Amino acid sequence: MASTATESDQKKKPRPTYTPGPYSAKLTPEDHRELLLQLYLARYFDVRLIKEKKRGRLRGTLYSSHNQEAIIVGSLFGLKPEDWISPIHRDMPAFFMKDLRSGWRNPDRMGMTVQEVCAQVWGRATSPGRARDNWSHIGSKAKHIIHSTSMLAGTIPAACGVVYADRMNGGDAVCLTFNGEGSTAQGVFHEAINFAAVHKLPVVTVIENNQWAYGTPAELEYSLEDFARRADGYGIPGLIADGQNVFDVYDKISEAVEWARAGKGPSIVECKTFRAYGHGDHDDDRAAKYRPADEVEEGRSRDPIAVMKKLMVEFGTLKPDEAKEFMAEGKGASEVTNDDFPPQVVDYLSEGVEFAVNSPEPAAEEGGMWVFKEGH
């Protein structure tokens, strides 16, 4: 596995505009349709929550994954159910999209239910963490999802430990950690990847390079053109994916996962993307001012849903007429309606929202519980 340049700007064949890699080439038409549905689902989660908050039904800050959904969807699609993941704040849909291939409503699948994730967003007792910490700070030992904190890159060491233990037990699970490019400046990022490299641990570090760390632009975060070169410093492979193209993400992550599962060790996969809105919804208005308008327009111009539909039409797995249905792409939360999404996506998420809204808040005295495991 060698460092590669972005493929989207290479050969200009008339069609298809993306040459499938060895992994995406094996995807069936049904897989294509499932991936597209999942992109809609991730997007709908985002816009639905923003609408719910505007209606006053939701507290807290929302960290939008808008325009970055291909990274979540393409990454998770290549995992086995027993693999581990460690999402961050911008990957909220990942909690219920893990192992979605095993059936959206399959109670045994190795991912959270959409009900659980919505209950967490709403701060209800039915959340997996009983709403003790906010937003993405949930996880599940049973479903192999590491519980994150607010300290970015802080779960990469735990990812190393989880797979080290799994390997000792004879397993071959891979752990996929999601990180923004901002977190790559943390010391623990270096410590953990170095440790993983030394022990050839099956940890894939996904960097969602969306060009902005809250209010700080990329050129003030790092001095590299590509994070693939950062990997050279650890003696591990570094790959670059077009973060707007779900097929490219799937190809690169699958390559890294196969490498890891074969015992060859960790890798870094940089997915180049762009943060469509503010750091969180509290920051949307300011982000519109601190970021140049032309940069934002350019960054939003390749909506992953649109990119995927175009490719599917080229591949012949979506009819041109079908591509004109459900035009969610390119629209902000205030412009989009439920009619812009496939009904199964709206229905699925609505079940989660209704469950959350009707769930109780945790009892006040739970605030004092579970500091220690008792009985010892």
Next chain:
Amino acid sequence: MAAPAVSTKKNYLTALKEAISEEMGSNPDMLCIGEDIGILGGAFGVTDGLQAKFGAERVIDAPISEAAIVGVACGMCLNGKTVMAEMQFIDFISCGFDQIVNMTATYHYRTAGEVAIPMVIRGPAGGYGGGALYHSQMNEAWFANSPGLKIVCPSTPKDAKGLLKASLRDPNPVIFYEMKELYRQRAIEEDVADGDEALVPLGQAQVRRKGESLTIVTYGNNVYHCLQAAENLDKEGFSAEVVDLRTLVPLDQNTILESVKKTNRLLVVNEAPRTCGFAGEVLARIAEEAFEHLDAPPSRITRLDTPVPWVKPLESFVLPSVEKITEAALRVCRY
């Protein structure tokens, strides 16, 4: 012919070594990780021979990366393992601080009990050896102020072994402070049991010396300073009761209370800095719980609010000593 008598007494370091080895032997899901703990056997030799016995997969030589050591250990625990993580000196624990207080200490709380982290972070601690600023610290207050961590500090070989074994069986993260000046102290060698018999439960203080005039609460190195001070007090006609906390979190408040209700006077001694140190916590609790039993203002002897300096006169100036403790105890007794 009878064989020549061989001393069965063990030092503090050997006791620790046995605790780790016994627990590794009885718990196949236990691992050890730290800097130089495998090939070298640890900077002080606490893990000497461990890697040869249990293999490099279970006894891991880590890069100089305290945050990774703690974080990796946390992940292993998340996936069913028990981990002993060594800090080469407890001073270096600051490099892993976030992974301890935010990632590990909170895990059980933030998952509403789904995930317990059975991890012991242990390392050589304390002053009196000329270790200077970064090889002399007692930073237990940082962690006492971070809910979710147990804190242990043994002063004898028996306690070193028994408390370490109990810590390694506890489902919660434990910060374990070893007194490196006691590691090879001949004077405190004693018989130490094997196996389960050696266990000393967490959260129980030990009265090291009975007395009527004054209660001195302490732990670690200072236990011995306080016992010497108690002898000085005898000569002045006062008998001091010395309580060795052994575990700071959870604190055995009852043993302190019972003693203070008997002596009506309290002095607390620790070698951490004064401001927001653990001694202050003990004073506050006793002031709250036993004010009406006190015949004198409760008092404390701690390190000055300074770093620990290197050369002997400087170090002695800032750390608690037998003289300082004796003087303060007399003040409390004569109030």
